[in-house]
Amino acid sequence: xxxxKFYIPAxxxxxxxxxxCSKPAFKxxxxxxxxxxxxxxxFQTTKGNFDVAITREWSPLAADRLYQTVxxxxxxxxxxxxxxxxFVAQWGNNDTAVFKLWVPYxxxxxxxIQSNERGYMSYARSGKETRGSTLYINLRDNKRLDxxxxxxxxxxxxxxxxxxxxxxxxxxxSGYGGTTMRKLDTLQKYPExxxxxxxxxxxxxxxxxxxxx
Numbered sequence: 603x604x605x606x607k608f609y610i611p612a613x614x615x616x617x618x619x620x621x622x623c624s625k626p627a628f629k630x631x632x633x634x635x636x637x638x639x640x641x642x643x644x645f646q647t648t649k650g651n652f653d654v655a656i657t658r659e660w661s662p663l664a665a666d667r668l669y670q671t672v673x674x675x676x677x678x679x680x681x682x683x684x685x686x687x688x689f690v691a692q693w694g695n696n697d698t699a700v701f702k703l704w705v706p707y708x709x710x711x712x713x714x715i716q717s718n719e720r721g722y723m724s725y726a727r728s729g730k731e732t733r734g735s736t737l738y739i740n741l742r743d744n745k746r747l748d749x750x751x752x753x754x755x756x757x758x759x760x761x762x763x764x765x766x767x768x769x770x771x772x773x774x775x776s777g778y779g780g781t782t783m784r785k786l787d788t789l790q791k792y793p794e795x796x797x798x799x800x801x802x803x804x805x806x807x808x809x810x811x812x813x814x815x
Contacts (some may be wrong), residue, residue, distance in 0.1 A: 628703035630672075635667035636734040637662075640815040644764070646808045647682075650773055652767025653812070654723050654739075661717045661759040663732060664725050669811070671735065676700060677809040681797070684783055685776040685804075686752050690746070690780060692726060694736035696793040701735065714757035714792060718747040721768050722760040729753030739771050764788065774804045 643654045658665040671677065677697055684692040694740045695701045718724060718740050720751050725733040729752060740747075740760075765770060778800050783788075789796040795805070 627764060628700070632670050635666065635670050638814045641669065641811055642813040643668070643672050643762070644776060644810055644812040645677075645767075645806050647774070647806050648804045650770035651744040652770045655765045656762035657716070658761075658765055661725075661761045663709050663711045663712055664705065664759065664761045667699045667725075667733075668737075671704065672809050672811055673811075676704065677806050678733065679805060679807065680809075681805045682774050683786075683789055683796075683800075683803060684738075684780065685774045685778070686741075686780050687776045688742050690738040690740055691771055691776075692736060692738040692773050695788055696796070698790060698793060701790065704735055707734070711755055712759050713737070714748045714759045716760045718744040718758060718760055721771075723764065724758040724760045725761045727752065727758065732811050740774065750791045755760055776801045777802060780809050803814045 609699070636776055637656070637658050639658050641656050643656065645652050645654070656665050656668060674723070677693070679697065680693050680695050682691055682693045683696070695704075709725065711731050718742050720742050723737055723739045724747070726736040726738050727733045732755075748800065749757055781799055782796075782803075785799065788799070
């Protein structure tokens, strides 16, 4: 009897497990999912956990995008690639395959309603309608970010606030400061190489919604 036949079910089982644990494929219909008025996102990181309460009315389109991406596991295994002491902790997705699927769908610009105070979270952007996947949390009051004009667009609208675990956010590794920003091209194209160059960066192991209102 050919003993190799006994290995086929095991191989299929492993494949099924890998498929089940992998990130789901991007579906354009997800972009039509509207966030509840208020919801809380739980972030499990290499330094501990923190929760961010989202208020949709502060920036409805951005809140919708966060709801969509968190719901579909976009931020799992994402690194905090920019942590500048007494300024911001910033992260995005370093899975290039997933990043490329979402990146064409930018968030339209919205006015700043809530100030960029310590503990508040906003999307980063580089100009008109460039908000997409990169988020940051203010490590201090950064009210100048409410009115600063970047390539023709004014301010960075917060969408939520850390309500638990701000001490975890404060403890994220910040030894590289802003030097990582000069290597963003490497991060987007060769994330493994980026991580070799900056091995002490913390990461989000898992992000998910824990409360809706």
